[in-house]
Amino acid sequence: HVFPGNTADKSTLQKVVADLDRRFGLRRVIVVSDRGLVSEQNLDFLSGQRFGYLLGVPGRRSDEAADVLKALADSQWQQVDQGNRVQEIRLSGKKTRYFVIDSAERRCYEESMRQRSMQRAKEQLQKVVAAVRSGRLKDPAKIGARARGALSRNHGHRYYSWEVTGPGQFNFYEDQEKLAAEMLHEGKYILKSNDRHLTAIEAVACYKELNTVEQGFRDLKDVIDMRPIYHKSDERIEAHIFVASLALFLKRT
Known part of the structure; x- marks a missing residue:
């Protein structure tokens, strides 16, 4: 999907997910995204379509994040790997599951x-x-x-x-x-999910896969030099991005 440059990130999710579902008919979908796509409309859409989600929760300015961090218990941490641990939090009156990841390095x-x-x-x-x-x-x-x-x-x-x-x-x-x-926020980031079957360890692993996607965008911009784009017509812009994406695929294989 190629969107106009002035398109808000939050407005792209519903169209992309609906298109993937239409084309591939996936039986189980969990949308993994950073905080940029989080909105009440998007969450309602995913839940209404029976899609799962695993999304980052905005941090310091969020009452939701503050409530989650206050509910942490020292005895409930699970070790993920060296220097990283995770804890699942359930807030009273909410079906949403929260996962707090604590990184020593961060x-x-x-x-x-x-x-x-x-x-x-x-x-x-x-x-x-x-x-x-x-x-x-x-x-x-x-x-x-x-x-x-x-x-x-x-x-x-x-x-x-x-x-x-x-x-x-x-x-x-x-x-x-x-x-x-x-200080309570330091080293921590929070995920939220409506999926009932994800374990805390699996949630961390799924979210880490976003790094692969983000590295792909960095490679497109820095290694493959996809920008600047000098084309003016939509068709040529899409072709330019398509060729750059093929180059990224070849680089990774």
Whole structure:
């Protein structure tokens, strides 16, 4: 399938899945996708067609993800391989199954990035403190504006809180509640599925196969140099992509 460049990813799923079902009549279908295709309309469509799905759940800004992470139990982890473990979560009142994958490598990386962001945000807030103490910044509204500006960079609002108690009075501190919530996300990603038969280990294996697909797109762009496309007619654009896809197939075989 080749879609116009301005097509939203979420709008492509139903057409592609329906076409695959029409052409091949598959008895069991599990659609595996990253977060980019998750929408209520797509989930309703897949469930209505009796298709299974295994989808990534949006992270830090999602109430759904927060509820899943709060339900984790230290004793329920299953080891997948070295450095990776998985836990299935069921939320009260929901038929959806959730799988939380915890990666030691990813956790180490995200912890390092958080510490770097915290240090940079702290340095920006300390500049606000210095300006207040020197008397250059007195008005509470302006102090607040500077503090918000400092926290808007490096995700500082995720780790720090501040207060202005009066003219020329400013204080900031590590917000332990925010920090704990942030650390709970580190190293983890969440999958959701409506399939009743997938085991937690199988869910991880299926989702990892997305890496093969993503590597294929990277190869098309970087190794095969599919872009830029200089054709103007739809027919020639589709032919160009078809030849590039054949080249990818030959590369892999």
